[in-house]
Ligand SMILES: Nc1ncnc2c1ncn2[C@@H]1O[C@H](COP(=O)(O)OP(=O)(O)OP(=O)(O)O)[C@@H](O)[C@H]1O
């Protein structure tokens with residue numbers, strides 16, 4: 322088969338390549354998206370390569386080598402791609418193959434052949450090999466050679482990083498149709514299955530992606546199904562690895578209490594490696610069950626150790642991390658110029674978003690109306706470990722038939738760079754009420770239609786179009802029942818439920834007011850109980866066309882408002 | 887909120903040519919990047935590349 326295949330013989334998958342895990346997905350012609358298991362049966366494939374006497378291991382088989390063969394096991398390389406050694410933080414590789422500086426890029430000093438000697442293997446080579454394994458797994462499963470992919474990347478991946486990744490993919494014989502941002506991909510996975518895909522509602526969404534080595538918050542304006550990123554926040558200090566550490570410390574201390582003269586298992590590389598693997602398992606179990614058991618044979622000095630922990634204990638131990646994640650989310654919302662009241666949906670992505678308490682802690686920072694999509698807060702949630710790969714597969718199926726030139730043109734700034742409304746445009750009603758019609762942060766051109774009530778007795782009616790502003794009205798309620806929002810809490814160790822029950826609670830609510838008049842129109846002789854339909858079209862140059870008619874009536878009013886010069 | 891919204895009656899003496907008058911204009915927009923992802927973006931890109939309007943696009 323030639324590399325230059327016609328679009329119809331392409332096999333195009335979605336790939337989420339994380340620092341810690343990768344997943345691959347495929348959207349079939351019938352629109353069903355499936356996350357593909359590799360030959361070990363894993364859908365979350367550790368982004369790890371390990372070499373034993375020249376033999377290459379990938380995924381969970383490579384991860385198991387972290388105990389016996391850490392120096393030839395390469396982990397956590399995605400974010401190093403396309404960067405210089407002086408710019409990276411090698412911390413996540415402390416207990417495995419170390420990154421080193423090579424020319425202007427990065428390499429790992431490992432023995433990947435049967436020579437027995439370590440030598441630098443470039444990060445591009447490592448990445449290429451990993452992508453080749455993913456391609457092979459997908460091709461195996463689909464029974465057809467995968468030729469193309471849509472790959473997800475973080476929002477702060479630089480053009481140089483994308484170039485480097487693209488080159489690695491090409492080496493692995495995968496043509497990248499295009500890169501899409503991880504949070505947008507997760508959002509697409511949700512929106513593609515929502516019932517209003519044809520005319521999606523306007524909403525502000527926060528995508529919270531909590532992985533193993535990083536947590537990313539992305540605030541997105543979604544307008545008619547078009548996404549604009551308003552703000553991002555990145556945190557490399559609070560994610561799954563830190564949650565593992567909470568458990569490592571807990572079990573290490575318990576072990577030392579039982580074996581007072583033993584060495585600390587955290588100080589022996591091999592014991593620490595065993596603890597890391599087991600604690601990650603325990604942590605995952607605690608997302609599903611209210612208790613889990615740590616059990617390692619020969620943890621240190623030949624001593625076995627087994628101990629059970631319950632979920633509430635873990636939640637207490639990790640609570641400062643959960644709170645930090647909550648602050649990260651709020652910081653993103655603030656950076657976007659929004660208030661929690663402006664957020665309609667929260668999409669929880671990344672493996673750590675399985676943790677029930679993380680989802681409920683974040684939910685508690687938002688009003689009850691805000692929908693939080695996570696396994697713990699919504700029965701129909703997409704698996705957060707799979708969301709990015711699923712979205713990429715959906716995007717792949719949308720553009721699989723396109724010529725590469727067309728895709729390139731579409732993602733070009735000429736098409737993507739777009740004026741967005743600075744203020745909400747709406748109608749001013751009786752009593753100076755304001756009805757938002759086209760929300761702030763909507764890309765133009767845009768067209769919206771609303772149907773509103775005329776005065777009860779009908780007659781001649783005034784339609785006022787104006788820009789408006791959302792304010793927040795705060796009142797203090799005397800006594801309010803504390804809401805728990807989402808996942809139930811175990812009563813034991815629950816430090817939150819008991820507190821502040823009798824304190825007055827602030828009730829915050831959105832109030833809109835008109836700020837700047839734009840146009841007025843009169844509609845004559847509206848019938849009793851009649852309704853008026855108003856269509857507002859804002860053109861790319863900010864010219865406004867208005868079309869108003871009585872529902873069921875004839876005629877109507879039209880007018881144009883020129884853009885300011 | 888939309889349910890309670892009611893238009894006011896036309897004030898006494900209000901008049902305008904063809905019953906419409908522009909009073910102001912929209913605030914200056916901000917230039918932002920839209921994400922080239924999803925079915926609705928593709929429709930947008932089509933319109934933009936072919937310089938088509940919404941209603942032309944619907945034909
Ligand atoms: N069921 C679960 N409960 C709790 N944590 C989980 C669960 N499943 C996976 N995780 C954690 O999620 C993290 C992996 O997240 P993800 O799969 O999103 O990886 P990633 O994007 O490659 O991570 P990063 O790039 O941040 O290193 C790991 O810390 C893992 O232990």
Ligand SMILES: [Mg+2]
Pocket residue numbers: 339340530532671
């Ligand atoms: Mg990730």
